[in-house]
Amino acid sequence: MSRRPFAAALLVAGFGLLVVAVFTVLSGVDYSMTESRGLEPGPTPDWILNGTHAGLGVFVVAALIAVILGVAGPVSRRRGITLEASRDSSVANRVEPFETGRSLTARIRRKRSRGQEIYLVFGRQESPFPALDYIEPIIAVMVTEDECYALEREHEDVDVSWETRRVLDSADHLLSGGDVLYLTHSGLEAYDEDSEGNTVFGIVQSPSPEAAYYRRETAEREAPDMSLHQVVVGEVELSGVGEIIDQ
Known part of the structure; x- marks a missing residue:
């Protein structure tokens, strides 16, 4: 009106x-x-x-x-x-x-523009090495927390825990199982040798990767002095997932 x-x-x-x-x-x-x-x-x-x-x-x-x-x-x-x-x-x-x-x-x-999150899954367990009381390697890298819970239920004899990391250069790619990622470590100790006499890295008491990358070239450019740990998303290995690669 x-x-x-x-x-x-x-x-x-x-x-x-x-x-x-x-x-x-x-x-x-x-x-x-x-x-x-x-x-x-x-x-x-x-x-x-x-x-x-x-x-x-x-x-x-x-x-x-x-x-x-x-x-x-x-x-x-x-x-x-x-x-x-x-x-x-x-x-x-x-x-x-x-x-x-x-x-x-x-x-x-x-x-995704800030980088997607992944879950680093750790498995605290009895050590196969006389010098260590226990080992707690990274046994898997997952993209959802539900997968972490499933892993915990599947391996009741292992003390499973996890923490998040942001994959710094993954803005243009939706992460999923089978993707290869690169973790950077400031220090990794050698504890044993494999059947061919090569030093085995990656099985550490308290591994704590500094960062995670989707592209190897980015990891090498951003962290040239760190150890590069290549892992596959979704892969599970109780003795320690992935491998240390030379830069």
Whole structure:
């Protein structure tokens, strides 16, 4: 509803009230003048009565119109808001799947732009080496925590734990099982030799990779002085997953 009719009604009502006030004052003035001349005041002149009644009538009618407009306006607005809300809700319901999909894609894109997270799974177990009381190698690299829980249930004789790492250069690739990643270590100790006499690395008491990379060239460029540990996502090896490669 426009405010103009309501304002106009108030203005007319005010004018009517002003007319009543003016004629009331004139009536008083006429009474006083009659008394000052030493005469007995008579009935109020017709023109004053007519003016007062006209002003009062204008005031009553305009005030009634203003009240009606004042009551009808909010009701009309509420109906308009309700209908508009209903239409907005209907539109929202129609576009929600699209918006949800777009929002989900945006969230994935933002997450991937910062680097995807992986789970480094450790397995604390009895040591095969006399010099160590226990070993706790990285036994797997997973992309979901559910896989970590499954691994924990599968190997009840091993104390399984895990922690997250962010793969620093994986923004343009969605990680999955079978992907090759590169972990960088500031130090790895040798504990044994394989059947061919090669030093075995990667089985350490408390391994803690400094970073994880999707591309070998990035790992070599960013961490040239660190040991490079190549692992395959989803692969499980209780004695220690992956292998140390020469840079």
